[in-house]
Amino acid sequence: MTIIVPIAALGILSLVLAGLIVIANRKLYVYEDPRIDQVEEMLPHANCGACGFPGCRPFAEALVSGKALPGKCSVSNDAGRLAIANFLSVSVGAEEKRVARLACGGGKNVSINKAKYTGMETCQAASLISGGGKGCFWGCLGYGDCKVVCDFDAIRMNEFSLPEVDVDKCTACGDCVEACPKGLFSLHPISHRLWVACKSLEAGDHVLDVCDVGCTACGKCAMDADNNLITMVKNLPVIDYNKNHHTQVPIQRCPTGAIVWLDDQSGVQRGKESKKIIRKGDRHLGYS
Amino acid sequence: MNNESLWSIFINASLINNFVLATFLGICPFLGVSGKMETATKMGAAVTFVMVISSACAYGIHALLTAIQAPFLELISFIVVIASTVQLVEMFIKKVSPALFNALGIFLPLITTNCAVLAVALFQTSKGYNLPQSLIYSFGGGAGFTLALVLMAGIREQLEFSEVNGLVKGTALVLFVAGILSLSFMGFAGLGG
Numbered sequence: 001m002t003i004i005v006p007i008a009a010l011g012i013l014s015l016v017l018a019g020l021i022v023i024a025n026r027k028l029y030v031y032e033d034p035r036i037d038q039v040e041e042m043l044p045h046a047n048c049g050a051c052g053f054p055g056c057r058p059f060a061e062a063l064v065s066g067k068a069l070p071g072k073c074s075v076s077n078d079a080g081r082l083a084i085a086n087f088l089s090v091s092v093g094a095e096e097k098r099v100a101r102l103a104c105g106g107g108k109n110v111s112i113n114k115a116k117y118t119g120m121e122t123c124q125a126a127s128l129i130s131g132g133g134k135g136c137f138w139g140c141l142g143y144g145d146c147k148v149v150c151d152f153d154a155i156r157m158n159e160f161s162l163p164e165v166d167v168d169k170c171t172a173c174g175d176c177v178e179a180c181p182k183g184l185f186s187l188h189p190i191s192h193r194l195w196v197a198c199k200s201l202e203a204g205d206h207v208l209d210v211c212d213v214g215c216t217a218c219g220k221c222a223m224d225a226d227n228n229l230i231t232m233v234k235n236l237p238v239i240d241y242n243k244n245h246h247t248q249v250p251i252q253r254c255p256t257g258a259i260v261w262l263d264d265q266s267g268v269q270r271g272k273e274s275k276k277i278i279r280k281g282d283r284h285l286g287y288s
Numbered sequence: 289m290n291n292e293s294l295w296s297i298f299i300n301a302s303l304i305n306n307f308v309l310a311t312f313l314g315i316c317p318f319l320g321v322s323g324k325m326e327t328a329t330k331m332g333a334a335v336t337f338v339m340v341i342s343s344a345c346a347y348g349i350h351a352l353l354t355a356i357q358a359p360f361l362e363l364i365s366f367i368v369v370i371a372s373t374v375q376l377v378e379m380f381i382k383k384v385s386p387a388l389f390n391a392l393g394i395f396l397p398l399i400t401t402n403c404a405v406l407a408v409a410l411f412q413t414s415k416g417y418n419l420p421q422s423l424i425y426s427f428g429g430g431a432g433f434t435l436a437l438v439l440m441a442g443i444r445e446q447l448e449f450s451e452v453n454g455l456v457k458g459t460a461l462v463l464f465v466a467g468i469l470s471l472s473f474m475g476f477a478g479l480g481g
Contacts, residue, residue: 005356005357005358006358006360006361009353009356009358009361009365010361010364010365010368013349013365013368013369014368017368017369017372020372020376021372021375021376021379024376024379024380025379028379028380028382028383029383030382030383030386128455
């Protein structure tokens with residue numbers, strides 16, 4: 001008999017509550033635009049937040065209410081964006097594709113380690129121990145935290161343990177920007193091809209002791225830059241992307257190859273001056 | 289039966305035995321939603337609201353279960369009732385006041401599984417409070433929760449402007465601050481019983 005009481009009590013309780021919720025659901029029904037569901041269905045369900053909204057559903061609500069245009073979604077393809085635009089009778093609103101760019105060129109072939117790190121194989125852990133074992137304090141540690149967090153499989157570690165971004169797959173969601181303990185990634189429009197691939201704040205030739213492609217803050221690039229395209233800030237060149245940055249002159253002026261030209265087809269290009277120092281194998285100095 | 293005065297129950301629940309800083313309940317919203325003052329106050333208001341409502345429901349459930357002599361069903365019934373009450377309140381607010389619904393946003397459903405809310409229901413039963421006492425107790429608990437969240441949010445907003453060593457940046461520093469806050473709340477122990 002004793003088992004009957006709890007079963008009955010809980011049974012009745014849940015039935016009453018379920019009934020209340022059912023009634024409330026009917027009586028308190030709030031009309032929602034059915035197009036929100038349909039638009040959400042057409043979105044890629046990545047919930048990555050690259051559009052600036054918390055997820056695909058809030059983005060769908062913004063699309064239906066006209067507060068955003070389909071072009072904001074960087075995960076969907078052209079056909080998908082066009083379908084949504086046609087469905088809602090709005091323009092696609094072309095946004096220039098943005099991708100993650102890495103401000104370091106120091107792979108194993110050009111940089112050295114000053115100490116041997118044998119802890120957990122993540123950049124986050126390594127960076128806590130005096131900034132990691134790398135010769136350059138600011139450089140990429142190469143354990144691939146960015147590759148791990150990338151949901152779109154857009155980052156691969158190349159043979160020199162330097163991350164390479166696949167610009168076709170990159171959606172500019174910003175996960176790698178947050179993951180990198182050195183803060184080397186930033187999101188840039190894909191037309192920003194002139195790029196400073198170094199974050200070393202040191203000045204002088206001893207930068208080259210730890211990395212062949214480091215910026216020594218010599219200032220050659222800034223000295224003859226047209227219209228102040230490049231200025232030196234804290235021992236690093238800063239490119240003003242509001243000016244005409246579609247020029248390859250600075251990469252030729254850079255003696256170490258810290259300033260690069262990012263090409264979709266041929267990848268990272270460096271100037272003639274620096275080409276001779278790029279090694280094919282590992283740079284065997286210090287610890288490895 | 290318990291003969292505590294309503295005023296002492298309120299002080300007790302909000303300061304001396306503050307749910308977050310003295311009994312360590314509801315820590316996840318305390319760390320998660322205390323980044324900005326605005327969201328902290330909203331979250332605090334939503335929790336207080338749900339606490340008072342579920343306290344009234346818990347009082348009724350307790351009376352019912354005592355009548356059928358099945359007090360061992362209290363815990364499970366409280367969980368079910370709190371979850372469905374929050375659901376009903378959410379639907380009601382969505383219908384009646386869309387503005388309030390948007391303001392509370394994601395916080396309302398999150399409160400469903402907040403342990404501080406369940407703790408109010410369990411504590412008031414074990415202390416044998418009557419209905420007004422229970423309501424004041426839950427309101428005091430909610431006020432204390434809001435106070436803790438607002439204090440934390442204020443400190444964290446100030447910390448944004450200060451230079452912090454990379455080793456303790458982020459969650460570690462928040463936990464330090466939480467510990468110091470909790471220590472200082474221990475000082476209220478002399479206020480009452």
